Amino acid sequence: MSFNFRKSIKFGPGRLTFSKSGVSYSIGTKGARITTGPRGTYVTLGLHGLYYRQRITSTIKYRPPTVPGYDELTEPLLHTITSEAIDQLTDSDSKAFVEELNAKTNRISYFRWFCLFPATLFLICLFVYFSQDSYTEEKTTYFIAVDSLNKVNVRQNPNKNGNIIGSADNKQYYAIIDTLGKGWSKIKFGDTVGYIAKQYSRIDSIKTPIHTYARFETNKRDLISLSIIGAAFFIYIGIVFYKQDKQRLLVEIYYEIDDHIKEVYDKFLRNFTELLASQKVWQYLHAERTSDYKHHAGAGKLITRISIKRVSTNHKPAPFFRTNIPVPNIKLRNSDLYFFPERLIIKRDKQFAAIFYKHLRIDCADIIFIEDEPVASDAQVVDYTWRFLNKNGTPDRRFNNNRRLPKCLYSQYHINSGTGVNEIITTSKQGAFNEFAHIVKAIAKLQQYYAAH
Known part of the structure; x- marks a missing residue:
């Protein structure tokens, strides 16, 4: 069983308390007191069982562990x-x-400034030039365009007496199958084929890109030639400038x-x-x-x-x-x-x-x-x-x-x-x-x- 001791007496305007932890002194009125003792100074506020306590200062000093080579007096913050x-x-x-x-x-490096950088610039220019488009391969598709303000009959046979299978308005386009020499054009009309008089239509075309070729695909010989010439040139001047750097910068x-x-x-x-x-x-x-x-x-x-x-x-x-x-x-x-x-x-x-x-x-x-x-x-x-x-x-x-x-x-x-x-x-x-x-x-x-x- 632990032993506890506490005795409080009136001393001047406040109260002096003796306990196992030491002597403390408090001053104030009911519900508001300031207490100072071995554990520090506290403010206590409250009534009817609800209290708030806040420590103002502490007399207990906590010291950090000793670190070898650490001088608290001379070490800057x-x-x-x-x-x-x-x-x-x-x-x-x-x-x-x-x-x-x-x-x-x-000292500046001759090899770096007069060989390495120009060689890098040469390669960039070579890449940019030969990456550009050279030409585009296209496919041409021909078709019939109706060229009449009125509707034009599409017949089953290439003559005026042929059965009418439909009609076409102005500026309608149809895939051409064949052009006949007797004034008729054979076209694809829906799911079947038909014939339309040439006097009411015209042949038109459209070009569709198939593949675009870059210069390195079309001018391979020029690319290889320039690459060989450039490599030979920069290898030569690189050897020259490297030897000069070796003499100038050698320690x-x-x-x-x-x-x-x-x-x-x-x-x-x-x-x-x-x-x-x-x-x-x-x-x-x-x-x-x-x-x-x-x-x-x-x-x-x-x-x-x-x-x-x-x-x-x-x-x-x-x-x-x-x-x-x-x-x-x-x-x-x-x-x-x-x-x-x-x-x-x-x-x-x-x-x-x-x-x-x-x-x-x-x-x-x-x-x-x-x-x-x-x-x-x-x-x-x-x-x-x-x-x-x-x-x-x-x-x-x-x-x-x-x-x-x-x-x-x-x-x-x-x-x-x-x-x-x-x-x-x-x-x-x-x-x-x-x-x-x-x-x-x-x-x-x-x-x-x-x-x-």
């Missing part, structure tokens, strides 16, 4: 997670390299790799490949602090994320980029990250930036993420919560669609630099990018050592 403008990201050691890279990649980076460096770089590539083993990889776009924990499954921060478009162990930054090593690549929403042996190259549209690893950081952290999407098979579920929560963590039964949500242990990687690089990726597989981050850090320390000596 809403911010976009993205790097600075591309022209601000390059470090001082890479400026000359990036200037040459941007200068070459921003070459070749590395001399001895056995020791090769061992380190093989480990570099092997550790990057671990990222491919994660079933899901996301990019963070926006982060927003929230105090509405009740309606957001108890989360203290709302994250907008998207799946990363591409993770590749070898993808070149430009068509005329040549190197003797594989180049790992992560394609984000508006940027491409290329991890070279000594530096990170970032591509956005047609602009490049580069940062030596000594100026770059990849911060690793394990985070608890409340997942509302299907859980990846390699994700580790550490707990569960509810889409809508009560203060004590139990599900709010007022919501019919109150789903049970898993709390997943993910790995978060913050790629940042003092020049303005700021990208966050998350993996469903725990520690999928840890080893790669560690080897980048080791390369950074080596670069700092050589810079100091």
Whole structure:
């Protein structure tokens, strides 16, 4: 049996109440009172058994669960997670390299402008011209038209004494069967045949389209000839302009790799490949602090994320980029990250930036993420919560669609630099990018050592 205690005494203009939950004080008249106590301040209105109660303030503070790396005092309410403008990201050691890279990649392509586009225009013109109609095949049908203001007799035999089988009005038309030389025409009259005098009729005709032929059906030789000439011409100038583009736009980076460096770089590539083993990889776009924990499954921060478009162990930054090593690549929403042996190259549209690893950081952290999407098979579920929560963590039964949500242990990687690089990726597989981050850090320390000596 539970123990309850409640005692109320008059104290000044109101009443002081002692109970198991604490001390409260109320003031007012019958049917309208204000009460303040350990559970907050309430207004109570009503008479004769019907009451309305509304809480004004609450003294109970509900705190969100601790999120690793989340600083409530310094984190802005809403911010976009993205790097600075591309022209601000390059470090001082890479400026000359990036200037040459941007200068070459921003030149116009002769092959594209003087071969590919004209060839496309030529094909469109060829298609439009030979798709047009050349001529239409027609069938001519002859018939008898009555040409008399009065009714004309239609006879059974081709003479004036033949039996009359009917009459025809002016401008009536009949299918012609034969024209006789004695002044009569044989026609189809209803279900039978009859004869009508030529002096009261005339022969007329109508043309019916049978088939319309396009130019590519009637001028096949011209089409084949123009196609061969055009193909030969554009193949020739395409080869010429492609060779010129290769000379003008070619960017070459070749590395001399001895056995020791090769061992380190093989480990570099092997550790990057671990990222491919994660079933899901996301990019963070926006982060927003929230105090509405009740309606957001108890989360203290709302994250907008998207799946990363591409993770590749070898993808070149430009068509005329040549190197003797594989180049790992992560394609984000508006940027491409290329991890070279000594530096990170970032591509956005047609602009490049580069940062030596000594100026770059990849911060690793394990985070608890409340997942509302299907859980990846390699994700580790550490707990569960509810889409809508009560203060004590139990599900709010007022919501019919109150789903049970898993709390997943993910790995978060913050790629940042003092020049303005700021990208966050998350993996469903725990520690999928840890080893790669560690080897980048080791390369950074080596670069700092050589810079100091």
